[in-house]
Amino acid sequence: ILNVEQSPQSLHVQEGDSTNFTCSFPSSNFYALHWYRWETAKSPEALFVMTLNGDEKKKGRISATLNTKEGYSYLYIKGSQPEDSATYLCAFNRDDKIIFGKGTRLHILP
Amino acid sequence: DGGITQSPKYLFRKEGQNVTLSCEQNLNHDAMYWYRQDPGQGLRLIYYSQIVNDFQKGDIAEGYSVSREKKESFPLTVTSAQKNPTAFYLCASSDRGFDEQYFGPGTRLTVT
Numbered sequence: 049i050l051n052v053e054q055s056p057q058s059l060h061v062q063e064g065d066s067t068n069f070t071c072s073f074p075s076s077n078f079y080a081l082h083w084y085r086w087e088t089a090k091s092p093e094a095l096f097v098m099t100l101n102g103d104e105k106k107k108g109r110i111s112a113t114l115n116t117k118e119g120y121s122y123l124y125i126k127g128s129q130p131e132d133s134a135t136y137l138c139a140f141n142r143d144d145k146i147i148f149g150k151g152t153r154l155h156i157l158p
Numbered sequence: 159d160g161g162i163t164q165s166p167k168y169l170f171r172k173e174g175q176n177v178t179l180s181c182e183q184n185l186n187h188d189a190m191y192w193y194r195q196d197p198g199q200g201l202r203l204i205y206y207s208q209i210v211n212d213f214q215k216g217d218i219a220e221g222y223s224v225s226r227e228k229k230e231s232f233p234l235t236v237t238s239a240q241k242n243p244t245a246f247y248l249c250a251s252s253d254r255g256f257d258e259q260y261f262g263p264g265t266r267l268t269v270t
Contacts, residue, residue: 052200079256084259084261090263091162092201092250092259094258094259094260097257137201139201144255145217146191146203147200147217148200148201149200150200151200
């Protein structure tokens with residue numbers, strides 16, 4: 049059974065603080081790991097697609113790392129801002145399958 | 159503007175009726191997908207298509223049907239055989255199969 053676990057389920061962070069959360073996935077037959085940001089009342093928006101072990105990607109204050117051997121990816125947000133409030137989804141892709149995690153709901157406190 | 163459109167935003171149907179959800183993209187993407195979201199669950203793949211006139215079942219295809227007669231369109235029919243059709247449905251597309259996906263705004267279907 050393919051399962052993607054995200055933790056924590058929900059997170060409250062003070063504005064200006066940095067934070068990170070985790071996505072765990074099966075380590076065998078890996079093809080790609082996706083991160084999406086889903087703001088309320090909007091569509092999910094792609095952040096990163098990562099394919100290589102050791103990959104690190106960055107977009108502004110958000111970055112992600114990938115460890116395919118142990119089956120995890122971290123998403124980091126530096127200096128959280130109110131606009132970072134969203135649900136962050138990761139999705140694991142292999143063998144023409146894509147499995148989404150339940151997401152980490154991030155709330156930025158003013 | 160390039161993007162994906164889904165219509166309608168809200169849809170109400172009586173039990174036993176089939177209903178078709180629309181998804182159109184003008185991104186010239188080869189691949190298109192349908193997902194379902196239920197409270198407390200991750201997005202689950204219903205059907206996907208990597209090329210015109212071809213589509214594959216996802217994890218929860220029972221009670222659904224699709225067609226891909228045109229590159230830009232991938233309508234989803236929720237049939238009366240779908241036991242729990244009330245859900246939020248998202249359509250997405252990507253340049254190639256399972257690349258970075260672009261999502262539509264979603265359709266919330268309520269069946270009573």
